[in-house]
Amino acid sequence: QKEVEQNSGPLSVPEGAIASLNCTYSDRVSQSFFWYRQYSGKSPELIMSIYSNGDKEDGRFTAQLNKASQYVSLLIRDSQPSDSATYLCAVKGLRNTGFQKLVFGTGTRLLVSP
């Protein structure tokens, strides 16, 4: 089982729709969760961090964390073509990696069509 799992996609949504990106992780002791966006040929850009169960909203983005189910998601409301990118889920605090390191999923490619 991979430590951080994401569906590679592509996830295709029409402009204006809600895009839902999901991520599961294997280690229950994980404490910090991050979503990064990576455009093709560019480095990752931090979108959201979440540490507590529940929802955290920032503009059009909402991160959701459920530690009991070991599940974290990112919702993008009113999706725009400029949101088309690969979204990386990252988890910190995995027991076998050292608590400083981030463990990344392979990313979900999102395509927003006009």
Add this chain to the structure above:
Amino acid sequence: GAVVSQHPSWVICKSGTSVKIECRSLDFQATTMFWYRQFPKQSLMLMATSNEGSKATYEQGVEKDKFLINHASLTLSTLTVTSAHPEDSSFYICSAIVRTSDTDTQYFGPGTRLTVL
């Protein structure tokens, strides 16, 4: 968010030469920086953890003698790819940790694209 810069943004070199990549935290001090490598259409791969004033910690399978890391100050870490070969061509990205009282957040530099001929 915090700003991390890298220099150069791209470099082309001949096989057998060495290339140095700089990573700087511009508006904060970073005791810990990370170096990643990413091949086309693949995920980020952590190469090493760079700690200011001490030796870097390399991930399994990464040759420490080939990828030399120096973190001599709180705002600068360097990665030197020694005796580069075409298979070292990749996108190299650094990141730095911003610490607050209760969280650590990693911010990435813009990356350096290395092409070895």
